Amino acid sequence: xxxxxxxxxxxxxxxxxxxxxxxxxxxxxxxxxxxxxxxxxxxxxxxxxxxxxxxxxxxxxxxxxxxxxxxxxxxxxxxxxxxxxxxxxxxxxxxxxxxxxxxxxxxxxxxxxxxxxxxxxxxxxxxxxxxxxxxxxxxxxxxxxxxxxxxxxxxxxxxxxxxxxxxxxxxxxxxxxxxxxxxxxxxxxxxxxxxxxxxxxxxxxxxxxxxxxxxxxxxxxxxxxxxxxxxxxxxxxxxxxxxxxxxxxxxxxxxxxxxxxxxxxxxxxxxxxxxxxxxxxxxxxxxxxxxxxxxxxxxxxxxxxxxxxxxxxxxxxxxxxxxxxxxxxxxxxxxxxxxxxxxxxxxxxxxxxxxxxxxxxxxxxxxxxxxxxxxxxxxxxxxxxxxxxxxxxxxxxxxxxxxxxxxxxxxxxxxxxxxxxxxxxxxxxxxxxxxxxxxxxxxxxxxxxxxxxxxxxxxxxxxxx
Numbered sequence: 358x359x360x361x362x363x364x365x366x367x368x369x370x371x372x373x374x375x376x377x378x379x380x381x382x383x384x385x386x387x388x389x390x391x392x393x394x395x396x397x398x399x400x401x402x403x404x405x406x407x408x409x410x411x412x413x414x415x416x417x418x419x420x421x422x423x424x425x426x427x428x429x430x431x432x433x434x435x436x437x438x439x440x441x442x443x444x445x446x447x448x449x450x451x452x453x454x455x456x457x458x459x460x461x462x463x464x465x466x467x468x469x470x471x472x473x474x475x476x477x478x479x480x481x482x483x484x485x486x487x488x489x490x491x492x493x494x495x496x497x498x499x500x501x502x503x504x505x506x507x508x509x510x511x512x513x514x515x516x517x518x519x520x521x522x523x524x525x526x527x528x529x530x531x532x533x534x535x536x537x538x539x540x541x542x543x544x545x546x547x548x549x550x551x552x553x554x555x556x557x558x559x560x561x562x563x564x565x566x567x568x569x570x571x572x573x574x575x576x577x578x579x580x581x582x583x584x585x586x587x588x589x590x591x592x593x594x595x596x597x598x599x600x601x602x603x604x605x606x607x608x609x610x611x612x613x614x615x616x617x618x619x620x621x622x623x624x625x626x627x628x629x630x631x632x633x634x635x636x637x638x639x640x641x642x643x644x645x646x647x648x649x650x651x652x653x654x655x656x657x658x659x660x661x662x663x664x665x666x667x668x669x670x671x672x673x674x675x676x677x678x679x680x681x682x683x684x685x686x687x688x689x690x691x692x693x694x695x696x697x698x699x700x701x702x703x704x705x706x707x708x709x710x711x712x713x714x715x716x717x718x719x720x721x722x723x724x725x726x727x728x729x730x731x732x733x734x735x736x737x738x739x740x741x742x743x744x745x746x747x748x749x750x751x752x753x754x755x756x757x758x759x760x761x762x763x764x765x766x767x768x769x770x771x772x773x774x775x776x777x778x779x780x781x782x783x784x785x786x787x788x789x790x791x792x793x794x795x796x797x798x799x800x801x802x803x804x805x806x807x808x809x810x811x812x813x814x815x816x817x818x819x820x821x822x
Contacts, residue, residue, distance in 0.1 A: 360515045360542065365431030365661050366651035366700040372429075374518045377541035382510075382550040385539045389481045389508040390556045392536025397478050397506040401455050404504050410531045411500070412448040415441070422523060426492050427652040429517045431660035431700060432615045434653050437492075444496030447784040447802055451500035457807045458505060470819045476811035478506030479582065480558035483551045485572070486521075487564045488514035488663050489618045495521055497788070497801045498561045499538055502810040507558075510539045512551055516663055518542050552576055559810065561801070562586065563620070565721075566747070566793045573796035584809050585796040586620070586789055588721040589749035592742035593623040593778065594764065596735065597632045599754035604776075605639045607754070608727075611778030613647060613705045616662050617725040620794075621750050621772075621779045625711075625718050626729045627738040633731050637686065637709045640727070644705040645688035651698060661700035662724055668701040671724035675706060678717045684709045713741045721747065735760055743769045749790035750780045771800065 358376040363369060377385070396404075415422065419441055426437035450457075460475040484498040491513060499509040513521040518540075525540045541547055552560050552575050559582035562572045566587030576583035593608055611623030628636055652660035662668050679685055686707045703725055711718050711728040718728050718741075732738040742751050752774030753764040761775045771790035774780030782788055782803070789800030799809040 360518065362429055362517075362519055364428045364651075364700075365663060367697045368699050369697070372519045374515075374522065374542040376543045377547050377550075378543075379546065379550040382541055382547060383554060385510055385541055386481055386551070386554045386556050388536040389510055389539055392534060393478070393480050393508045396503075396508055396534060396537050399506075401458055401504070401506065404506065405452050405454050407531060407533055408448055408452045408454075408500055408504055411528060411533075412445055412452060414527045414531055415445050415448060418523070418527060419445070422492055422520065424653060425520045425523055426517075427660075429519050430488060430491055430652075431663060432652050433657050433660055436615055437652065440490055440493045443781075443784070444493040447493075447496045448500045450784040450802065451504040454501075454504040454807075457804070458811065460813075466817075469821070470817060473816045473818075475814055475816070476505070476807075477814055479810060479812055480507060481556050482507045482509050482559045482561070482810060483557050484509065484511045485548050485551070485560070485562045485564070486511065486513050488516040489615060489620070491517035491520035492524065494563050495524060497784075497806070501802065501806045502559075503533075503537055505807065505810045507810055508537050508539075510541060510551060510557070512541050512543065512548055515542060515544055548572075549575070552581070553579060555579070557581060559583070560585070561809075563801075566796075569796045570793075582809060583797045584799055584801065586801065587794050587796060588747055589620045589622075589790065589794050590625065590719065590721050590745050590747045591621060591623050591749055592625045592627055592738075592745070592751045594627045594629065594732075594735070594738045594742065594751070594753040595632045595636055596753065596755035596757065596760055597630045598756045599776070600632050600635045600639070602639075604754045605636065605643050607776070607778035608640060609643045609647070611752075612727040613644065613659055613725045614779075616659055616703070617705075618662060618667075618723055619779075621781055622723075623752065623778055624722065624727060626727065627732050627741055628729055629732050629735055629738050633709070633729060637707075637729055640729070641686045641688050641707055644707055644727075647688075647705055649702055649704065659705065659725065661702045663701070665701050667724065668703055671703060671722055671726060674717065674720070674722050674726065678708065678715065681715070683711060683715070683717060713744070719745065735763065739764060739767050743767075746793045747790065748792035749794040750774065752777055752780055771795070
């Protein structure tokens with residue numbers, strides 16, 4: 358059985374992949390387990406050299422990978438290039454594994470007794486990744502896991518599987534040993550077979566909170582490590598002293614970049630005091646100037662959403678909220694219409710004076726929909742953000758250091774931004790949220806990822822004379 362993959366803007370077929378049933382998943386995991394026996398014995402310095410070559414190969418294929426992302430996901434080519442760049446940065450971080458895996462030692466902790474702590478790989482690790490970042494999120498996972506001495510089985514989203522195939526091809530070109538990196542395709546059945554396999558020691562996941570919670574429960578029952586990143590509802594607080602063109606541009610990019618299909622999308626603006634009266638028309642005017650079209654075409658600023666199902670779900674929110682009395686400020690954007698463009702396009706939508714308890718301000722809509730909530734003070738704005746069941750990221754726009762400091766100290770998120778629309782850390786910092794935005798104790802990339810993909814072992818030794 359196969360899955361046909363299409364260009365999300367034109368619905369033109371661009372490839373297909375085979376679905377892996379449980380028996381095929383078991384074969385792939387068995388090969389990965391066999392490869393682990395030898396790969397884990399390769400000195401970490403030699404493992405790192407593979408990733409120096411891999412990073413160089415990704416650089417040389419940067420444009421091809423970005424085009425692959427743009428076509429199968431729908432995002433603009435500029436956005437796709439940025440995604441691939443962030444993925445390469447994660448590979449560059451993995452190149453430092455000889456230092457990252459270093460342990461600790463203390464001699465003579467007691468008379469004649471020494472103590473050391475060292476890191477060891479776990480075994481076969483699995484990654485289940487979403488449609489919205491088909492290059493970056495896999496590259497957050499498998500380079501760190503493999504450089505640490507594990508083998509890895511990747512299951513990408515069936516909506517965007519082709520970029521993962523390209524990442525695997527490049528690994529083969531760099532002569533990674535067979536079984537060290539594998540890719541399987543499919544939906545829930547394939548994912549469950551991967552999670553349940555007794556040889557899989559750790560599972561990394563990025564997706565919705567509902568599925569993240571279920572994967573955590575399933576993995577914990579099987580005594581596996583789990584790192585499951587869930588949904589988000591990210592609040593952008595705008596103070597009256599920061600209503601300007603730079604803030605407007607940052608909010609528009611955060612809300613509508615990738616058609617709003619990002620876990621760091623700023624989907625709620627909390628305008629403090631009189632900031633909303635000036636900011637709302639600026640945002641509507643800026644959204645109206647966005648050019649919709651095929652992501653890989655020059656001049657396109659927003660592509661389609663990923664599927665008709667996604668479009669129907671988003672429109673359901675819009676219709677319900679309009680019916681409930683929400684104030685829709687509909688920008689009249691220009692779709693770059695050609696005969697070929699038949700994807701699930703939706704113009705960016707802005708709601709003003711939104712009730713902070715409504716589903717529009719509460720639910721993860723995952724589309725180009727921005728809600729503007731009004732607050733009388735910074736205290737109220739932070740309280741609104743902190744009432745969310747999610748806690749991925751939040752930003753404040755202000756020129757006042759005291760406001761920024763108070764926000765950073767009090768907001769309940771994993772990633773806080775000051776005058777940036779997307780609080781995305783570099784690959785050597787951890788990425789992840791709190792509350793229902795993460796299930797598991799350790800985040801993606803940075804030293805959290807090194808800790809996740811390794812097991813510490815403490816050795817206490819005495820050598821009698």
